[in-house]
Amino acid sequence: MIAALGVTTVADVELGYSAELVFGVGAATWIAHLYAELLGRQVIEGQPLWRADVRDAMVDGSPILLTTVLPAIVLIVGRGDAVSAKTTLGCAIGVAFAQLAGICVFAARASPRVGHEGWIVGAVTASIGIAVGIAVVVLGH
Numbered sequence: 363m364i365a366a367l368g369v370t371t372v373a374d375v376e377l378g379y380s381a382e383l384v385f386g387v388g389a390a391t392w393i394a395h396l397y398a399e400l401l402g403r404q405v406i407e408g409q410p411l412w413r414a415d416v417r418d419a420m421v422d423g424s425p426i427l428l429t430t431v432l433p434a435i436v437l438i439v440g441r442g443d444a445v446s447a448k449t450t451l452g453c454a455i456g457v458a459f460a461q462l463a464g465i466c467v468f469a470a471r472a473s474p475r476v477g478h479e480g481w482i483v484g485a486v487t488a489s490i491g492i493a494v495g496i497a498v499v500v501l502g503h
Contacts, residue, residue, distance in 0.1 A: 363429050363458045364495040368502030375447035381437040388430030395423040432457045462491045
């Protein structure tokens with residue numbers, strides 16, 4: 363979602379196109395993930411896929427769709443005149459970065475690594491993701 367927010371302009375927020383852009387990029391990414399996962403399963407297993415395989419792949423990719431919800435809600439709420447479009451866009455980007463950090467914290471906690479190793483991996487992953495995200499936002503604006 364950071365990629366979608368990186369190319370979203372203040373004018374997009376003012377005109378009300380920003381939430382749709384975020385949802386659209388999330389949906390397109392989810393569909394691409396679904397296609398790739400099903401194709402991969404087909405190649406690896408070498409047999410026809412069943413409805414349960416498709417359902418499992420859809421569920422596996424659901425976090426992609428879920429990450430669009432909070433930034434899009436912020437963008438929808440910002441359509442009113444209570445908050446400026448620039449502030450709204452900044453808040454949506456902040457929410458996306460918070461989600462990225464939260465996912466890394468979750469992964470670190472769920473990691474089977476002993477001691478602080480999981481947290482180190484989570485911190486490094488979050489740092490790389492945030493650095494890439496900042497580059498996307500800076501280059502997109």
